[in-house]
Amino acid sequence: MRFAIIGAGLAGLTAAYEIHKADPAAHIDVLEAGERIGGKLFTVPFSSGPTDIGAEAFLAARSDALEFFQELGLGDSLVAPSGAKSQFFAGGTLQEFPAGGVMGIPATPPAGAADAPFEWTPGSDISVGALVRQQYGDEIVDSVVSSLLGGVYSSTADDLGLRASVPALAAALDQLAEAGQPVTLSAAVKAVEAQRAATKKTAETRPVFQTFKGGYAELYEALAEQCGADIHLDCFVSAITKSGAGFAIKGGGEGIYDRVILAVPAPTAAVLLRDLTPAAGNHLKAIKLASSAVVGMHFDDATGLPENSGVLVAVGEPGITAKAFTFSSKKWPHIAERGGALIRASFGRLGDEKTARMDEDALVDAALDDLQTITGFDGRAAGLSEIYVQRWFGGLPAYGVDHIQTVAAARAEIAVIPGLEAIGAWAGGVGVPAVIADARAAVQRLLQLPTNS
Numbered sequence: 001m002r003f004a005i006i007g008a009g010l011a012g013l014t015a016a017y018e019i020h021k022a023d024p025a026a027h028i029d030v031l032e033a034g035e036r037i038g039g040k041l042f043t044v045p046f047s048s049g050p051t052d053i054g055a056e057a058f059l060a061a062r063s064d065a066l067e068f069f070q071e072l073g074l075g076d077s078l079v080a081p082s083g084a085k086s087q088f089f090a091g092g093t094l095q096e097f098p099a100g101g102v103m104g105i106p107a108t109p110p111a112g113a114a115d116a117p118f119e120w121t122p123g124s125d126i127s128v129g130a131l132v133r134q135q136y137g138d139e140i141v142d143s144v145v146s147s148l149l150g151g152v153y154s155s156t157a158d159d160l161g162l163r164a165s166v167p168a169l170a171a172a173l174d175q176l177a178e179a180g181q182p183v184t185l186s187a188a189v190k191a192v193e194a195q196r197a198a199t200k201k202t203a204e205t206r207p208v209f210q211t212f213k214g215g216y217a218e219l220y221e222a223l224a225e226q227c228g229a230d231i232h233l234d235c236f237v238s239a240i241t242k243s244g245a246g247f248a249i250k251g252g253g254e255g256i257y258d259r260v261i262l263a264v265p266a267p268t269a270a271v272l273l274r275d276l277t278p279a280a281g282n283h284l285k286a287i288k289l290a291s292s293a294v295v296g297m298h299f300d301d302a303t304g305l306p307e308n309s310g311v312l313v314a315v316g317e318p319g320i321t322a323k324a325f326t327f328s329s330k331k332w333p334h335i336a337e338r339g340g341a342l343i344r345a346s347f348g349r350l351g352d353e354k355t356a357r358m359d360e361d362a363l364v365d366a367a368l369d370d371l372q373t374i375t376g377f378d379g380r381a382a383g384l385s386e387i388y389v390q391r392w393f394g395g396l397p398a399y400g401v402d403h404i405q406t407v408a409a410a411r412a413e414i415a416v417i418p419g420l421e422a423i424g425a426w427a428g429g430v431g432v433p434a435v436i437a438d439a440r441a442a443v444q445r446l447l448q449l450p451t452n453s
């Protein structure tokens, strides 16, 4: 059986590994447009130690991901954060995030907000911003909620669908409506808090986030080494067509493939699907991407850096260009051991392409200026010894209103073509565990097909 996987990011490499595990005799070609593997996982060798300049952590609450990393032999590489908390910067001041609530949405409406009962159809969707503005007013959206969501999705609350980005809250609204109770935001947040408290009692305690001691390179290199695939770099795939019972690929690979997995961002998948299933491509075209830039900086002296894991910046904060800072050497004890301070500044949200395109010097200056304004830490005086600027054009898909239906509709069209799958951050969640789970599920679907289809 011959498999072609387009894209050597986390989704593509995971798929290759799973196929090889199930069928060591399978021929697997991974075709990657770039000159390196890993996609949005990228560990840069700073002289102080390996430094992640794309994803830098994963949600460790999911045991499936932890078991997967252990299976890859990476169990001893997993490390936990220090427990330092992040803060947010709004109205010109550094503030603590309110305790409790869901994604910064508190269970008690802010003073002056009525949170009147509203009509809610179970299963429907709304943007997080629209819902919270309507019930609690604008301030909390622009300060707390958008800064928290922006840290995960590079989008504001107004661009994110409730059902895809805060699913527990959407489910709580559904339950209130189905039970014939008054539907309010505060009642839904209280219901989610109660569910969490109940799960906490039974769940084993482990840190919410973890990472790899040597950076994400440990993961993508382990996958590449153990996936039994031929990985072809600088191989830009421009079209896929049906050829008899199999598939022909333009731009890379050789011969006809029995199975093809697209592991590329949604707009690229839309283009590559145009000959096979234009209808799926049309659905995927609706998924927007947010561009961002990350500036990684190492300083010789950490004196004066707050004892926090980082700062998220409110939307539209005057005079500030950055959207977030991660104080990696405060967040992760294994990085603190290296000495000095390691800080990541992040820029750019959905709809703002300009910031990610700023020239390198301007990005570094903005990172240092904003850091000093927000925390008082003078990076220029602290001995800036190493810098890495990485732009992530179209780095993250925006999980907008009705995203789940969009993905389901695209997948239904793709399912009509036996032997074809499309996976990646746009499909089952942007986080590393979600991308892995989605890739593994797609491989299981392919492996269940009769061999002659």
Ligand SMILES: Cc1cc2nc3c(=O)[nH]c(=O)nc-3n(C[C@H](O)[C@H](O)[C@H](O)COP(=O)(O)OP(=O)(O)OC[C@H]3O[C@@H](n4cnc5c(N)ncnc54)[C@H](O)[C@@H]3O)c2cc1C
Pocket: 006, 007, 008, 009, 010, 011, 012, 031, 032, 033, 034, 037, 038, 039, 040, 041, 053, 054, 055, 056, 057, 058, 059, 235, 236, 237, 238, 263, 264, 265, 268, 292, 294, 392, 395, 396, 423, 424, 425, 426, 429, 430, 431, 432, 433, 435
């Ligand atoms: C700045 C940033 C920070 C993040 N932080 C975190 C975090 O801390 N924790 C977390 O869980 N997640 C985080 N994420 C999300 C996570 O990193 C991604 O969702 C995940 O890595 C995406 O994997 P993927 O394989 O779906 O896509 P990608 O990594 O985009 O891989 C797709 C691959 O396909 C290739 N490709 C594209 N077009 C073609 C073509 N035509 N032919 C051949 N190859 C092609 C690309 O070059 C790329 O290598 C972050 C993302 C970004 C951008």
